[in-house]
Amino acid sequence: MSSIIMTKQKGSLYILSITLVATLGGLLFGYDTAVISGAEKSVEAYLIQGLGLSSFLHGATISSALIGCIIGGILSGYFSSAFGRKRSLIIASILFLLSALGSAYPEIFFFTKGEPTMGLLFAFNFYRIIGGIGVGLASAIVPMYIGEIAPAAIRGRLVSYNQFAIIFGMLVVYFVNWGIANGQSLAWINDVGWRYMFASEAIPALLFCVFLFFVPETPRYLSLKNKDDHALQILTKINGAAVAKSILSDIKQSVNVSTEKLSTFAYGKTVIIIGILLSLFQQFVGINVALYYAPRIFESMGAAKDASMLQTIVMGLINVIFTVIAIMTVDKWGRKPLLIIGSIGMAIGMFGVSGLAFANIIGISTLLFIIVYTASFMMSWGPICWVLISEIFPNRIRGQAVAIAVAVQWAANYLVSSTYPMMMEYSGGLTYGIYGVMSILSAIFVWKMVPETKGKSLEQMEDLWKAPVPKKSKAV
Incomplete structure (x- = not known):
């Protein structure tokens, strides 16, 4: 009896740790969509007013990440099927990292700092769209990943952690933006501060990428790829040996009925x-x-x-x-x-x-x-x-x-x-x-x-x- 309880406790800790890693994708979802709120006026001063462009282009620049979100949502189906849920999240984490650094320093490689040009504006939007693609991938694949790996009795609660992470990510970046700008002159914020706001996202993005290498692929995806032994190992860690075999049998029946x-x-x-x-x-x-x-x-x-x-x-x-x-x-x-x-x-x-x-x-x-x-x-x-x-x-x-x-x-x-x-x-x-x-x-x-x-x-x-x-x- 005690061994069964210990097995359940280990399984609970295992699934909780996996879920917390996955929800870092939700946190980055919230972080990336909200980070622009603190940097928006500085971006306008540097890239929009500096080039004498219209308010329409200002709005398009501030919301350009949403275009990436739509693209990422569309691509998520191909990515999750071709590369797996885990590898797709690793790709998303890399996109978050590139977007954070590129949005902070869009001049890198091709442009001169302090000299706004249309090319620089396109570069900034390009990096924001890359981050949006990461958001689109994460918004689709994180809930899918948690849903496919969680036991039925607590699946709703674990997937809901992702929504909490999104809201928490928004709150975190509001405080980060405030901390960066607090006590600083407007000139400093418009020159350097907004860059720190975007660059700060690189920290959770890097953590997300590293931690993903320590979590498994989902049993459902492994079964779809005929890796039943690996799927059974993961199911056993989460549910125990007896239940794991029954779940794997149901999975195989569902994926083998037809294609x-x-x-x-x-x-x-x-x-x-x-x-x-x-x-x-x-x-x-x-x-x-x-x-x-x-x-x-x-x-x-x-x-x-x-x-x-x-x-x-x-x-x-x-x-x-x-x-x-x-x-x-x-x-x-x-x-x-x-x-x-x-x-x-x-x-x-x-x-x-x-x-x-x-x-x-x-x-x-x-x-x-x-x-x-x-x-x-x-x-x-x-x-x-x-x-x-x-x-x-x-x-x-x-x-x-x-x-x-x-x-x-x-x-x-x-x-x-x-x-x-x-x-x-x-x-x-x-x-x-x-x-x-x-x-x-x-x-x-x-x-x-x-x-x-x-x-x-x-x-x-x-x-x-x-x-x-x-x-x-x-x-x-």
Whole structure:
């Protein structure tokens, strides 16, 4: 009995250590997308104003990493299938490292420091896009990696750690940027400080790359490549010998049934559509508007700049607290209840903000409704969408299907973020009302179409998508 307990404890520590290494990819996801916030004005002064370029090119430069995110999402399917989940994450870590150093010193090799040129602007955007490709790869493959290696009973919690790492990475870089700029002159920040902000990402990127060499490939991928002995060794470390053999048997059965392609897999279109809609709704409810434009939202509602930054920090703390709530409850309550509760909470928050905007009422009530909205998202759609995307797709098509879902998610992110300023010029109340409607539609979608996956192995979930075998009628 004691040996069984010790085996379980060793397995728990092993899977936890593997998960923590993988979630460094999530931390870099958050770090890379948020680092630009501290360097944005310096980049504008150096590369945009220095060249006398338009505000459009400024916006395109600041958001260029999103283009890389879409490319990385698309490439993730090929990379994860051709090179494996682990090697793909190593590639992502190298891209993060190159982007950090290249964005900090885009003059290296070809240009002269302090002399802005169009070529230098292209070089800076090139390095930012490289980092975006790393983000796109990590956003798809980290949840997939954790989902494929985690025991079914705690898979939701472990995949949700990735969302916590993303939020934590954003918070870390905010403090890093503040630490670099604190007490320094504007001239120093515009000359050197912004470079340190980008270069600081090289530290977690290097750690991620090194630690990845000490974690295994996922058993599902190894089985797909007919490396069953290696897969069994890893499953045994995580689950124990008896359970490992049973899991490997289920994996082999699922990958050996046939080799259908994405388009011909039984019920493949249904599961792909559900994955795409999960990604679309996660963005169409407007969360990245709340994250990217939080200070501007509060300022437009009448808050002074210092007060708006303080309110943004409050929202950051709310993000962390309610992501932890999701981690603690996802494997107890299930995915569907959390998503539906979160959708209702988001709708209340957005309709509240919309009503106050139409009534021209600005005050603490607005902040409270935004907190309700953000808290509802962070306990539901924030982490749970990634959990479902990592687990609903059958083994044989998971890499390709996750790539499609993640690429769609980044494209939707870009669409929502880029249209928000234009929509706000037309009507703030209507804008928030649209996000509220999307929240209601997301609840209906989950209720009607999304299956509950709590406690099911990845192989058991394949049965959800298989066409039922018609019964033969008996002869009369």
